[in-house]
Amino acid sequence: MKGIIIGGGVIGLSIARELNKLGHDITVIELYRVGRSASWSAGGMLAPQSEGLEPGIFLDFCLESRDMYETYVKTLERETDMDIGYWKCGILCPAFSDEEEKMLKERIQIYNDMGLTGKWIDRNSLEGRYSSIGKDIKGAALFPDDAQVDNRLLITALEKYARSRGIKLLEFTEASEVIVENGEYSAVRTKNEILESDYCIITAGAWSEHFVKCHVFPIKGEMAAIDVTKKDIDRVIFGSKAYLIPRKDYKRLIIGATEEMVGFMDGNTVKGLMHIFNGLKDTLPYLVNNTIQETWFGYRPATPDLLPVIGSTGIKNLYIATGHYRNGILLAPITAKIMSDLIDRKHESHYLKEFSINRFRSDKNG
Numbered sequence: 001m002k003g004i005i006i007g008g009g010v011i012g013l014s015i016a017r018e019l020n021k022l023g024h025d026i027t028v029i030e031l032y033r034v035g036r037s038a039s040w041s042a043g044g045m046l047a048p049q050s051e052g053l054e055p056g057i058f059l060d061f062c063l064e065s066r067d068m069y070e071t072y073v074k075t076l077e078r079e080t081d082m083d084i085g086y087w088k089c090g091i092l093c094p095a096f097s098d099e100e101e102k103m104l105k106e107r108i109q110i111y112n113d114m115g116l117t118g119k120w121i122d123r124n125s126l127e128g129r130y131s132s133i134g135k136d137i138k139g140a141a142l143f144p145d146d147a148q149v150d151n152r153l154l155i156t157a158l159e160k161y162a163r164s165r166g167i168k169l170l171e172f173t174e175a176s177e178v179i180v181e182n183g184e185y186s187a188v189r190t191k192n193e194i195l196e197s198d199y200c201i202i203t204a205g206a207w208s209e210h211f212v213k214c215h216v217f218p219i220k221g222e223m224a225a226i227d228v229t230k231k232d233i234d235r236v237i238f239g240s241k242a243y244l245i246p247r248k249d250y251k252r253l254i255i256g257a258t259e260e261m262v263g264f265m266d267g268n269t270v271k272g273l274m275h276i277f278n279g280l281k282d283t284l285p286y287l288v289n290n291t292i293q294e295t296w297f298g299y300r301p302a303t304p305d306l307l308p309v310i311g312s313t314g315i316k317n318l319y320i321a322t323g324h325y326r327n328g329i330l331l332a333p334i335t336a337k338i339m340s341d342l343i344d345r346k347h348e349s350h351y352l353k354e355f356s357i358n359r360f361r362s363d364k365n366g
């Protein structure tokens with residue numbers, strides 16, 4: 001079968017790879033370079049527990065994808081002969097107040113009751129581990145099974161896979177319209193041509209609303225990276241003031257992130273960077289002397305209930321996978337799996353019902 005995917009971020013490229021393995025002839029249409037939008041901007045945390053997700057179907061979805069990651073990475077690394085920086089480093093969530101301490105301890109209990117790992121580390125133990133820690137830190141929750149991947153290496157590997165396995169990447173090409181005839185998808189229009197295929201998948205991230213009747217909007221995040229050494233920090237630290245992500249090679253520490261509903265407003269702001277650098281200072285104060293490597297920003301694709309929209313659009317042979325908001329890197333493996341199962345085998349995962357576009361339909365008059 002011939003498929004077109006609109007949007008070459010982590011979601012589009014992961015689905016392309018899965019369908020390519022099943023023998024589909026895939027073309028990815030990408031406005032710029034593949035993977036240079038949200039997927040490049042992300043921190044790469046695989047952190048359903050540190051994100052504090054409540055028990056329920058979305059947490060199950062995230063945990064299942066986290067469980068898939070090790071094998072997903074090993075296979076992709078073998079296919080591309082690359083190391084993509086997967087590191088099951090565990091994530092430490094510091095409490096900056098008594099309320100946060102109470103909330104984190106309750107969270108540990110809830111997760112432990114579900115059979116998930118998590119434990120409390122007191123301030124004394126943290127002091128023994130780091131040169132100095134923020135004066136307000138009471139202690140921290142440790143979630144040992146949360147992990148990280150270097151999302152830029154992941155994108156590079158997915159692109160390498162695509163180029164070496166015959167997936168067509170139409171970069172610097174804008175998909176301007178999805179053509180529907182008699183209630184059925186027929187083709188995609190770009191500036192220069194009309195491309196026909198058996199099906200089309202919209203994975204245009206925060207820009208997906210252009211193609212479907214579903215409100216998808218950007219939530220902007222600002223980030224920075226600084227130099228770091230192995231003795232500075234041993235694992236991801238994810239608090240309410242900032243998160244700090246040392247890469248596996250200890251050559252870079254990512255600091256994030258702001259969350260703002262300002263539409264598409266490009267650029268880093270003084271306020272945004274002050275926010276994350278103050279978060280760094282309040283967490284591990286000695287790191288403020290380190291050199292800044294880079295600053296950047298990105299747009300998380302969000303829906304009104306902040307859950308993804310995955311599956312059929314209601315138009316025959318037109319599918320969607322977007323709205324992954326803060327967890328698109330984490331959710332790439334499972335999204336690719338359930339989308340390829342749906343398209344190739346017509347198998348409907350139970351998650352598709354939860355994340356169906358239909359839940360927004362009454363707002364948008366079909």
Ligand SMILES: Cc1cc2nc3c(=O)[nH]c(=O)nc-3n(C[C@H](O)[C@H](O)[C@H](O)COP(=O)(O)OP(=O)(O)OC[C@H]3O[C@@H](n4cnc5c(N)ncnc54)[C@H](O)[C@@H]3O)c2cc1C
Binds near residue numbers: 029034256301329331
């Ligand atoms: C600051 C920040 C930190 C984050 N941290 C994490 C994290 O730690 N862990 C995690 O799991 N997730 C994280 N996320 C979320 C994650 O990055 C996103 O959920 C994920 O990258 C979304 O992937 P995507 O492929 O849907 O979108 P994108 O990566 O945005 O890709 C969509 C692509 O569609 C293209 N496109 C748009 N319109 C068109 C068109 N008309 N024609 C052709 N192409 C088009 C765009 O150019 C873009 O390349 C973070 C996001 C941000 C911004």
